[in-house]
Amino acid sequence: MPxxxxxxxxxxxxxxxxxxxxxxxxxxRRPSVGxxxxxxxxxxxxxxxxxxxDRIRSNYAVSxxxxxxxxxxxxxxxxxxxERLVEVCRRxxxxxxxxxxxxxxxxxxxxxxxxxxxxxxxxxxxxADNILRVQDAxxxxxxxxxLATYVGFARSTMSEPxxxxxxxxxxxxxxxxxxxxxxxxARNMGFDARQYIAKLPGHxxxxxxxxxxxxxxxxxxxxxxxxxxxxxxxxVWSLYADTIQLIGRRPTLIEWDSDLPPLDVLLGEAMWxxxxxxxxxxxxxxxxxxxxxxxRPAPEKKHRSAAPYANRNVSLILQDAAHV
Amino acid sequence: xxxLRTLQARMARAILNRDFxxxxxxxSAGSASPASRLSIYANxxxxxxxxxxxxxxxxxxxxxxxRFFDYAADVxxxxxxxxxxxxxRFGAGxxxxxxxxxxxxxxxxxxxxxxxxxxxxxxMTAPQLRPAPMSDIAAIARTxxxxxxxxxxxxxxxxxxxxxxQIWGDHRNGAQSAAMPPHPSISRIxxxxxxxxxxxxxxxxxxxxxxxxxxxxxxxxxxxxxALGRDRLFDLVSEIALLFRLDLVTQTFATESxxxxx
Numbered sequence: 001m002p003x004x005x006x007x008x009x010x011x012x013x014x015x016x017x018x019x020x021x022x023x024x025x026x027x028x029r030r031p032s033v034g035x036x037x038x039x040x041x042x043x044x045x046x047x048x049x050x051x052x053x054d055r056i057r058s059n060y061a062v063s064x065x066x067x068x069x070x071x072x073x074x075x076x077x078x079x080x081x082x083e084r085l086v087e088v089c090r091r092x093x094x095x096x097x098x099x100x101x102x103x104x105x106x107x108x109x110x111x112x113x114x115x116x117x118x119x120x121x122x123x124x125x126x127x128a129d130n131i132l133r134v135q136d137a138x139x140x141x142x143x144x145x146x147l148a149t150y151v152g153f154a155r156s157t158m159s160e161p162x163x164x165x166x167x168x169x170x171x172x173x174x175x176x177x178x179x180x181x182x183x184x185x186a187r188n189m190g191f192d193a194r195q196y197i198a199k200l201p202g203h204x205x206x207x208x209x210x211x212x213x214x215x216x217x218x219x220x221x222x223x224x225x226x227x228x229x230x231x232x233x234x235x236v237w238s239l240y241a242d243t244i245q246l247i248g249r250r251p252t253l254i255e256w257d258s259d260l261p262p263l264d265v266l267l268g269e270a271m272w273x274x275x276x277x278x279x280x281x282x283x284x285x286x287x288x289x290x291x292x293x294x295x296r297p298a299p300e301k302k303h304r305s306a307a308p309y310a311n312r313n314v315s316l317i318l319q320d321a322a323h324v
Numbered sequence: 325x326x327x328l329r330t331l332q333a334r335m336a337r338a339i340l341n342r343d344f345x346x347x348x349x350x351x352s353a354g355s356a357s358p359a360s361r362l363s364i365y366a367n368x369x370x371x372x373x374x375x376x377x378x379x380x381x382x383x384x385x386x387x388x389x390x391r392f393f394d395y396a397a398d399v400x401x402x403x404x405x406x407x408x409x410x411x412x413r414f415g416a417g418x419x420x421x422x423x424x425x426x427x428x429x430x431x432x433x434x435x436x437x438x439x440x441x442x443x444x445x446x447x448m449t450a451p452q453l454r455p456a457p458m459s460d461i462a463a464i465a466r467t468x469x470x471x472x473x474x475x476x477x478x479x480x481x482x483x484x485x486x487x488x489x490q491i492w493g494d495h496r497n498g499a500q501s502a503a504m505p506p507h508p509s510i511s512r513i514x515x516x517x518x519x520x521x522x523x524x525x526x527x528x529x530x531x532x533x534x535x536x537x538x539x540x541x542x543x544x545x546x547x548x549x550x551a552l553g554r555d556r557l558f559d560l561v562s563e564i565a566l567l568f569r570l571d572l573v574t575q576t577f578a579t580e581s582x583x584x585x586x
């Protein structure tokens with residue numbers, strides 16, 4: 001286990017994603033959680049969300065996670081979007097900045113999904129150039145996250161761990177290891193998840209993501225979908241424990257984006273991640289982790305759809321200005 | 325084999341058009357069909373963008389019926405997909421799309437409610453500046469040039485034939501369905517925010533013309549002329565004082581003449 005790894009500035013404990021539905025709860029309760037991750041694209045204006053994060057970040061370390069840079073685009077990274085990211089990082093001074101090994105803009109269209117890149121020399125050069133440009137603009141290194149994938153490319157000449165390792169060498173970036181994504185991709189594309197992680201440059205991994213997924217039955221058979229809409233399944237916890245054994249503890253995020261549960265459920269998952277990582281450390285390499293026989297879900301209350309004003313302190317003031 | 329830029333353009337088109345065969349030969353998916361797997365990305369794209377529209381336009385969805393809204397959103401995404409990753413900007417063209425969408429043509433309230441809901445969403449991402457003190461009103465008289473008034477950048481305007489604010493408010497207060505009002509009547513609505521609170525103001529034509537002209541950057545002279553065109557008794561001084569009292573003024577300034585009375 002390396003004594004030092006990629007420095008992120010984040011505490012080596014579990015954090016949760018900050019979602020608008022939980023902003024009020026976070027502000028009012030100020031729960032004990034290691035750090036918060038926010039999606040950069042949600043803070044690129046100067047409205048209600050931005051002002052809330054101005055307040056919240058005084059109490060929590062923040063990790064800035066991009067979902068829209070399209071760092072794998074052969075057409076390059078949008079200068080306008082990059083400038084907005086620079087401004088967001090200037091305003092919120094995040095402990096770490098991360099993005100995905102993906103593209104989402106092609107032919108002038110933003111697809112709002114994370115699409116994979118081929119693992120060949122042409123794509124490696126494109127992605128490396130884009131990462132260097134982003135790092136130059138931000139004046140700091142970033143972490144690159146592996147995707148959950150459903151297709152590969154006939155043209156690929158290297159494995160994804162080899163591709164990521166080459167990016168680390170060429171650009172000095174670090175890696176954000178999404179263990180749920182490894183699990184999902186391994187099942188969908190037919191590779192061994194543990195071997196995948198073992199081939200990564202462990203010292204470059206600065207952060208870990210954990211999330212849930214669903215299994216869909218298709219005419220082609222079963223396919224796992226990375227939906228970030230449920231608890232971390234035991235299979236992913238197990239892979240997480242193995243990873244901690246291999247590379248040591250890392251700042252770890254509980255990701256939950258759809259069908260969002262109450263804040264306490266997220267906090268419980270984060271607590272479990274800390275307990276598990278601590279147990280792995282305690283056993284110093286032993287796989288003897290005491291899994292609970294059954295982890296009962298906390299009572300979940302469905303939230304309403306996430307309108308921009310949903311769950312905010314919106315009071316309607318219906319008035320006729322003539323009577324003011 | 326196409327270069328990476330061409331491959332990505334072809335994949336983007338395949339996903340948007342949901343026609344996967346043209347690019348399937350470049351992909352691999354083990355024992356599964358690459359086209360079938362590519363359809364997952366198309367589903368993700370359409371479902372997530374529809375979810376975005378549903379979140380911005382909840383009452384529009386209620387008025388239009390959920391299934392019809394889903395259909396209209398699907399067509400809109402195919403015709404007008406986002407070009408950038410800031411989804412807070414996606415939806416700006418949806419009200420105009422609905423206004424011209426043939427199946428909606430007999431139900432103009434749907435597009436008008438969408439305009440109101442877009443104005444609300446847009447306002448929530450706009451800044452709220454420190455209001456100028458009432459004492460600044462004296463500076464207007466002292467201005468050498470053509471005086472202007474800067475209004476809160478989150479101020480938005482909507483004109484409708486329907487009492488949209490009432491319908492929207494009913495929904496926010498838990499109404500399970502939005503009742504269609506029996507008689508249309510023109511309403512002019514200004515929307516701003518104070519912190520997290522949405523503030524609706526239904527205002528008469530002259531005041532509406534005055535505020536909107538100022539918000540567009542026209543000098544007081546032009547804005548007042550527009551108001552007087554609708555109400556010859558428009559009281560300019562009182563109206564400027566009202567803007568200060570509502571904390572809608574952020575600055576006063578001298579401006580070059582920006583427009584005429586057209």
